[in-house]
Amino acid sequence: MIDPKxxxxxxxxxxxxLPKGLQALQGDLQHNLRSSLESALARLNLVTREEFDVQTAVLARTREKLQALEKQVAELEQKLNNP
Known part of the structure; x- marks a missing residue:
């Protein structure tokens, strides 16, 4: 989630x-604005950078495994076609 700071x-x-007239309400407005921001960001289903990096690494490993399996299948197909 987003850092509260x-x-x-x-x-x-x-x-x-805000204009000077509204700054008297600054505390309430700041609290309401923070709540609105939290709500809006929660609806976006954002992930942290750490979560993103972990999933990127998982995807990279999966791609490597897929490439290795594709190569292995191609070699097996070649062996079947050339007895």
Whole structure:
């Protein structure tokens, strides 16, 4: 999931850009904005970089195994066709 510090930082930056009249409500607005960001990001089904890297490594190993099996099948087919 997304690091809570990042959400706090983002909501703080957005609330700081508000006009002066709305900055009195900064605390409430910042809390609501953070909640909205968490909700929106949760719906996106994002993964962490670590999870992405693990799956990339798994995919690379799977591709290597597939290539080895394809080569093995090709060799066996060649043996069957050339007795």
């Amino acid at each position: 990042i959400l706090d930082e983002l909501s703080s930056k957005v609330s700081q850009t």
